[in-house]
Amino acid sequence: MIVVEESVKHAMEFVKGIKSGSKVAIIHGHDNDSICSAAIMYKLLKDHNKADVKTVISEFNFAISESVLDDIRRMKPNYIIAVDLSDINVEILTELRNTGRVMIIDHHVPKGYVKITYVNPRVYDKNIYIPTTYLAYKIYEKFLDPRNILWIAGIGVLSDMGMKNCDDLFDNIKKMNKELVGDNANMDEILFEKSLLGKLSHMFNSARVVGGIDGSVTALNALIKADGYQDVLNGNFTEAKKILGLQGLVVKELNRLLKDFEKRGKKDKNLAVxxxxxxYNIKSLLASVLSKTVNSRVIVIYQKSGKYIDVSFRRGSSMVNLNEISNNSVKGMTDSNAGGHPVAAGARFPARYIGKFLASLKGI
Incomplete structure (x- = not known):
């Protein structure tokens, strides 16, 4: 794809400038696309550049939190790479730029960032849907043979429902690791349910669902430590052992919540809340499952997390833009964030605004 190649050119120059021993911080979110893209960039910079690489997880899945800045101040990295984070405000970006050279690899609605390296194919084609993990994979293959990270790229891309748009990755997996996809066609829904790659995607997502931020860190460390997916399935190290068996807990909880949704969920043709x-941090998974069975135009699943409310938006029987809806839902709320894609988005806001948030949904 021309737009992907054009985007990756900028990243190639950035990576070429990283010298052996340079300190690099990779900032990431919680979901599979974010941790897989972080793992691929980590492996590239460790193996090719011989850099001193550290990963830093944000409190938010789609924005950089203040806690990240605290970590960056302590680390004093020469280079900072943010992956799959759609909302980085000017003040935070300015501090990052004042610390080291910055590259953002993302696939959400483009922002007008300046004085950084920005890798986002939607700058060239606003309608293209390419997961961040695929961009990391394309960067990696410019420098190293990607066969050892194909399984990681597959997990990240499939988890973000983008495999159908990444035919070359699918073809390479089928050629070099056919057991991951079998004889299945390149269709995300089928791969999710019927392939070993789908099983691995569910497994790594379960770490986040059950363990929250700590679970995402465990999953990322497993990706980094593993020489191949067999290391994870065989439980060859501590993080792999932790991940194994979590999917059963998630399935049991998901089934309980689906039954409870039928009792307590508010549903009409426009909205399911x-x-x-x-x-467990299971709202995103539940929202995705409900989007396939509920006839409402928009599905909104929310969950209290400390002093905040976290929200997942999914599209049901409509073509509405959930990125716009999520941003509008938190307008005027201090200490809030929102963003995502037309088909799936998220938001976080202080719990005191729950009434205002629910009122904002009435116009959908």
């Missing part, structure tokens, strides 16, 4: 009561 449901508050999760669970010890």
């Amino acid at each position: 449901y508050e999760i009561k669970s010890k």
Whole structure:
């Protein structure tokens, strides 16, 4: 794809400038696309550049939190790479730029960032849908043989439902690791349910669902430590052992919540709204499952997390733009964030605004 190649050119120059021993911080979110893109960039910079690489997880899945800045101040990296984070405000970006050279690799609605390296194919084609992991994969293959990270690229891209748009990755997986996809066609829904790659995607997502931020860190460390997916399936190290078996817990909780949604969820032709009561961070998974079965135009699943409310938006029987809806839902709320894609988006805001948030949904 020409737009991807054009985007990756900028990243190639950035990577070429990283010298052996340079300190690099990779900032990432929580979901599979974010941790897989972080893992691929980590492996590239460790193996090719011989850099001193550290990963830093944000409190937010789609924005950079203040805690990240604290880590960056302590680390004093020469280079900073942010992956799959759609909302980086001017003040935070300015501090990052004042610390080291910055590259952002993303696939959300483009922002007008300046004085950084910006890798986003939607700068060239606003309608293209390419997961961040695929961009990391294309960067990696410019420098190293990608066969050892194909499974990681596959997990990240499939988890963001983007494999159908990344035919060359699918073809390479089928050629070099056919057992991951079998004889299945390149269709995300089928691969999710019927392939080993789908099983691995569910497994790594379960770490985040059950363990929250700590679970995402565990999953990322497993990706970094593993020489191949077999290391994870065989439980060859501590992080792999932690991940194994979590999917059963998630399936059990998901089934409980689906039954509870039928009792307590508020549904009409325009909107389905449901508050999760669970010890697991399962709202995104539940929203995705409901989007396939609920006839409402928009599905909104929210969950209290400390002093905040976290929200997942999914599209049901409509073509509405959830990125716009999510941003509009938190307008005027201090200490809030929102963003995503037309088909899936998220938001976070202080719990005191719950009434205002629910009122904003009435116009959908």
